[in-house]
Amino acid sequence: MDIYGNRIFTRRLQLRKIESEDLDLIVNWSTSLIAYGNCLTPENLELKQLGHQLTSGALWNSQEKLFLVAIRESDKPIGTAHYWQSPSKKETATISLKIALPDERNKGYGTELQKFLIMQLFNHKQFQNIEMYTDINNIAQQRCLEKLGFEQTISLAYEDRQVQRTGHLYRLTAEQFAREPIYHYHYE
Numbered sequence: 001m002d003i004y005g006n007r008i009f010t011r012r013l014q015l016r017k018i019e020s021e022d023l024d025l026i027v028n029w030s031t032s033l034i035a036y037g038n039c040l041t042p043e044n045l046e047l048k049q050l051g052h053q054l055t056s057g058a059l060w061n062s063q064e065k066l067f068l069v070a071i072r073e074s075d076k077p078i079g080t081a082h083y084w085q086s087p088s089k090k091e092t093a094t095i096s097l098k099i100a101l102p103d104e105r106n107k108g109y110g111t112e113l114q115k116f117l118i119m120q121l122f123n124h125k126q127f128q129n130i131e132m133y134t135d136i137n138n139i140a141q142q143r144c145l146e147k148l149g150f151e152q153t154i155s156l157a158y159e160d161r162q163v164q165r166t167g168h169l170y171r172l173t174a175e176q177f178a179r180e181p182i183y184h185y186h187y188e
C-alpha cells in the first residue's frame with residue numbers, strides 16, 4: 001500500500017482527504033436514495049455545516065477521517081469511506097462506506113477500498129478491532145466482509161436516521177487480520 005500525505009492508493013482507487021471543492025458533491029450524494037442504496041439512510045447534510053466541519057478539522061483528525069474515494073486513473077469520485085474511533089472502546093475503529101454510483105458497484109471496489117483502509121488501520125494505527133454494522137438485507141456488504149475475514153457477532157435492532165433497521169455487527173480482530181491471507185497477498 002502506498003500512502004502519500006493525505007492519500008491511500010490501492011491498485012485502482014485513491015482514498016483522499018475531502019477538500020472544499022468536494023463539498024457540493026458530498027452534499028448532493030447525501031440527499032440521494034440511489035447513492036446510499038436500500039440499506040443506508042441518506043444523511044441530508046447541509047453545505048454550510050459540512051464546510052464548518054471541514055475547516056474545524058472535525059472530518060480529519062486522529063480519531064476519525066472521512067475520505068473521498070476516486071478511480072485512481074481518472075480521478076472520478078465514486079464514493080466515500082469514513083472511519084472513527086469508538087468513544088467508549090478506544091482500541092476499536094468503526095468503518096462505514098458507500099460506492100455512491102450504482103454503475104460502479106459489483107466491480108470489486110468496495111472490497112478493495114475496505115481491504116486497504118483496514119491495512120492502514122491495523123498496520124499504521126493502534127487499533128485492535130474493526131467493527132462494521134450492516135443491515136441484514138445488505139448481501140453485497142456481507143459478502144465483502146466475509147471476503148475480508150470478518151466474523152458476524154451479534155444481530156441487533158438499530159436506528160439509522162429515524163429508520164428502524166435490523167442488522168449484524170461484524171468484527172475483525174488484529175489476530176484475525178494477521179492470519180487472513182487476503183491482507184498479505186495481492187490478489188487484485
Ligand SMILES: CC(C)(COP(=O)(O)OP(=O)(O)OC[C@H]1O[C@@H](n2cnc3c(N)ncnc32)[C@H](O)[C@@H]1OP(=O)(O)O)[C@@H](O)C(=O)NCCC(=O)NCCS
Nearest residue numbers: 036037097098099105106107108109110111139140141143
Ligand atoms: C455495499 C457496497 C459498499 C459493496 O461495494 P461493491 O463495490 O459493490 O462490492 P464488491 O464488488 O467488492 O463485492 C460485492 C460482492 O457481493 C456480491 N453481491 C452483490 N449483490 C449480491 C446479491 N444480491 N446476492 C449475492 N451476492 C451479491 C458480488 O457478487 C460480490 O461478491 P464476489 O466478489 O464474490 O462476486 C456497495 O454496494 C454500496 O456502497 N452500497 C450502498 C451503500 C452501502 O450499503 N454501504 C455499506 C453500508 S454497511
